[in-house]
Amino acid sequence: xxxxxxxxxxxxxxxxxxxxxxxxxxxxxxxxxxxxxxxxxxxxxxxxxxxxxxxxxxxxxxxxxxxxxxxxxxxxxxxxxxxxxxxxxxxxxxxxxxxxxxxxxxxxxxxxxxxxxxxxxxxxxxxxxxxxxxxxxxxxxxxxxxxxxxxxxxxxxxxxxxxxxxxxxxxxxxxxxxxxxxxxxxxxxxxxxxxxxxxxxxxxxxxxxxxxxxxxxxxxxxxxxxxxxxxxxxxxxxxxxxxxxxxxxxxxxxxxxxxxxxxxxxxxxxxxxxxxxxxxxxxxxxxxxxxxxxxxxxxxxxxxxxxxxxxxxxxxxxxxxxxxxxxxxxxxxxxxxxxxxxxxxxxxxxxxxxxxxxxxxxxxxxxxxxxxxxxxxxxxxxxxxxxxxxxxxxxxxxxxxxxxxxxxxxxxxxxxxxxxxxxxxxxxxxxxxxxxxxxxxxxxxxxxxxxxxxxxxxxxxxxxxxxxxxxxxxxxxxxxxxxxx
Numbered sequence: 001x002x003x004x005x006x007x008x009x010x011x012x013x014x015x016x017x018x019x020x021x022x023x024x025x026x027x028x029x030x031x032x033x034x035x036x037x038x039x040x041x042x043x044x045x046x047x048x049x050x051x052x053x054x055x056x057x058x059x060x061x062x063x064x065x066x067x068x069x070x071x072x073x074x075x076x077x078x079x080x081x082x083x084x085x086x087x088x089x090x091x092x093x094x095x096x097x098x099x100x101x102x103x104x105x106x107x108x109x110x111x112x113x114x115x116x117x118x119x120x121x122x123x124x125x126x127x128x129x130x131x132x133x134x135x136x137x138x139x140x141x142x143x144x145x146x147x148x149x150x151x152x153x154x155x156x157x158x159x160x161x162x163x164x165x166x167x168x169x170x171x172x173x174x175x176x177x178x179x180x181x182x183x184x185x186x187x188x189x190x191x192x193x194x195x196x197x198x199x200x201x202x203x204x205x206x207x208x209x210x211x212x213x214x215x216x217x218x219x220x221x222x223x224x225x226x227x228x229x230x231x232x233x234x235x236x237x238x239x240x241x242x243x244x245x246x247x248x249x250x251x252x253x254x255x256x257x258x259x260x261x262x263x264x265x266x267x268x269x270x271x272x273x274x275x276x277x278x279x280x281x282x283x284x285x286x287x288x289x290x291x292x293x294x295x296x297x298x299x300x301x302x303x304x305x306x307x308x309x310x311x312x313x314x315x316x317x318x319x320x321x322x323x324x325x326x327x328x329x330x331x332x333x334x335x336x337x338x339x340x341x342x343x344x345x346x347x348x349x350x351x352x353x354x355x356x357x358x359x360x361x362x363x364x365x366x367x368x369x370x371x372x373x374x375x376x377x378x379x380x381x382x383x384x385x386x387x388x389x390x391x392x393x394x395x396x397x398x399x400x401x402x403x404x405x406x407x408x409x410x411x412x413x414x415x416x417x418x419x420x421x422x423x424x425x426x427x428x429x430x431x432x433x434x435x436x437x438x439x440x441x442x443x444x445x446x447x448x449x450x451x452x453x454x455x456x457x458x459x460x461x462x463x464x465x466x467x468x469x470x471x472x473x474x475x476x477x478x479x480x481x482x483x484x485x
Contacts, residue, residue, distance in 0.1 A: 149447030158217030179460025186240030227266030333385025404453030
């Protein structure tokens with residue numbers, strides 16, 4: 001019944017069409033014999049049948065053809081010439097590493113951010129992130145102070161200079177605490193991670209330009225053949241490469257820029273080649289067969305970040321890393337440096353007065369790796385034992401550096417945050433007190449941390465400050481991989 005009016009209208013329309021067709025005089029339209037048209041043909045002269053003059057041959061332009069197909073390579077970004085004034089026009093190839101894709105800066109389409117702003121592992125970094133509440137929220141003020149110090153001490157070309165950062169200070173108030181110059185790549189990576197951890201990317205945040213310059217500088221340091229980001233100087237350059245790779249992967253996650261993605265992928269591929277066969281990583285590339293937990297920890301997180309960013313990472317390398325951790329874990333849950341229960345060089349001559357019973361650094365590194373490699377402390381007893389060891393070696397700041405270990409505090413903070421519960425509450429209270437109380441509040445050093453303790457002599461004030469900021473970002477830099485605990 002609902003369709004009746006429409007059916008009636010259709011019938012009426014067809015009836016009208018048939019009526020019109022019946023009134024057309026079809027006989028008048030029958031075909032008639034076409035009229036005959038007569039024309040006078042004039043005589044044709046003989047010139048008409050002669051061959052036309054030959055046309056001039058077309059000009060042949062010779063072009064050189066390549067003998068072999070040409071591979072399209074990534075544009076090379078030339079180092080900035082500080083002697084000339086820079087143009088404000090953007091260079092070709094999008095050197096700012098901002099993607100043209102809509103909402104790319106929100107990481108839409110990534111594994112952890114589908115359907116909106118970054119979620120999952122990285123989501124709490126941004127405004128409204130759930131990780132910014134709860135205990136330790138006062139640390140955000142100290143994070144801001146630390147980032148301000150880092151921003152003021154970044155070079156114009158984008159790097160953080162290990163031994164000359166104080167050139168940015170006024171002559172009347174100069175910071176101390178230089179590091180070793182061969183670690184500029186690693187320190188720049190650490191500083192970038194501190195900014196990225198607070199939600200400052202190449203496209204959003206108050207420090208966008210600082211992040212852009214830092215990322216661009218790291219990319220310019222990369223060897224185009226091997227993908228290595230650091231000069232192979234000394235025995236610790238793989239640390240620098242791993243940290244810088246982690247920073248590039250995180251920056252790419254939020255930018256989705258193909259130029260940055262290619263550099264990050266090349267750096268990740270170098271990590272794959274540097275791994276010991278069927279094992280983990282050490283200090284040498286090509287590998288020599290010796291692995292250690294400290295280097296392996298940074299490599300694992302670089303590969304995990306690469307996977308989150310959609311890059312290609314060797315899944316077997318992650319499985320073998322877990323096997324390595326099992327190999328160096330003793331019955332107490334302590335994770336050794338190269339053998340079960342062995343300590344790292346931080347207590348083997350680098351800092352002779354540092355008590356051996358004050359740190360569980362390798363245990364912290366391994367415990368955090370276990371979380372990100374998919375293990376659960378409710379199923380892996382060694383994780384619960386390791387957390388208990390960390391709880392007996394809580395952070396405590398000492399003006400003389402006797403109990404300070406920012407490297408340990410960084411890994412311990414993230415590992416215990418993943419553990420949650422009473423383990424995290426005990427650690428968070430001690431860590432917050434140690435790190436916040438020790439942040440400098442005076443002069444040019446305001447916002448930084450003094451580099452006293454293991455590896456302070458190597459990384460300097462930039463190293464200590466970046467790790468201090470990263471430690472305070474623990475509640476919102478990564479989400480809990482196993483959910484609320």
